[in-house]
Amino acid sequence: MIITRSERQTIPNTRGRAIRTIALLTAMIVLVDFHLAPALRAADELTVEEAAGKRDKKPASKYIDEFGGKAPERRDSGTGLQVKDPRLACMLSLIVPGGGHVYLRQDLKGITFCLLTGVGYGASAYYLYLSLFGGASGTEARSDLIVAALLFVVAAIIHVVGVVEAYNDAVDINEKKFYYGQAQSESPYVARLEYKE
Incomplete structure (x- = not known):
């Protein structure tokens, strides 16, 4: 059976709609999985600096201890080898x-x-x-x-x-x-x- 051009135009384009729907769903899944979900999870968690600050806090002592505190952290000034x-x-x-x-x-x-x-x-x-x-x-x-x-x-x-x-x-x-x-x-x-x- 041969379908003419006018008959072909009356047949709904279901294949094109299905491909567009699948592409839209895939884009939505990628958006949710890689952008929205990590951002929502990160909002609830503490940063590394905040976690380190909360962990290092100790009750104040009545004695003065020079060596009890944490030494100031040295930042790399770029003089060492950066691999x-x-x-x-x-x-x-x-x-x-x-x-x-x-x-x-x-x-x-x-x-x-x-x-x-x-x-x-x-x-x-x-x-x-x-x-x-x-x-x-x-x-x-x-x-x-x-x-x-x-x-x-x-x-x-x-x-x-x-x-x-x-x-x-x-x-x-x-x-x-x-x-x-x-x-x-x-x-x-x-x-x-x-x-x-």
């Missing part, structure tokens, strides 16, 4: 493309990976939408679907390269700090003599 965790850089880059590079203070590289991956995924989603809901004929829809798949693969490759690059950059930064010290001298010599007159 960049390669796994954290890798995970940040996996969650948000370029996030690991921003963690490693390589902002331009991070923004580049984020934009390239975002454009690739966005173009892939656009062509997927055109192939499913664009109203094109069979061959046009298939070609749009193939283009969407190719763009997705390219974006996924760029994403994976960004993850691996963030991991390797973190390892390189740590090795430079270990071998050359905090000053990060790029000199290949072990010692450098400075002559002052």
Whole structure:
């Protein structure tokens, strides 16, 4: 049986409605699980500083004790070695493309990976939408679907390269700090003599 165009327009588009409903429900679940629920749970809990302050309070003693109090905490002034965790850089880059590079203070590289991956995924989603809901004929829809798949693969490759690059950059930064010290001298010599007159 062949359905004409006018008959097709009278048939309700149930598939499109079902997909829209599923997408809306998924977005609502993600919103509730990842944004609203943690915010509500965090409002009831104490912060680390508040919990530490309540735990350390002792009843006042009638004797003066110099060493009974807590020593003032020294904050790291940045003179020590700050090791960049390669796994954290890798995970940040996996969650948000370029996030690991921003963690490693390589902002331009991070923004580049984020934009390239975002454009690739966005173009892939656009062509997927055109192939499913664009109203094109069979061959046009298939070609749009193939283009969407190719763009997705390219974006996924760029994403994976960004993850691996963030991991390797973190390892390189740590090795430079270990071998050359905090000053990060790029000199290949072990010692450098400075002559002052």
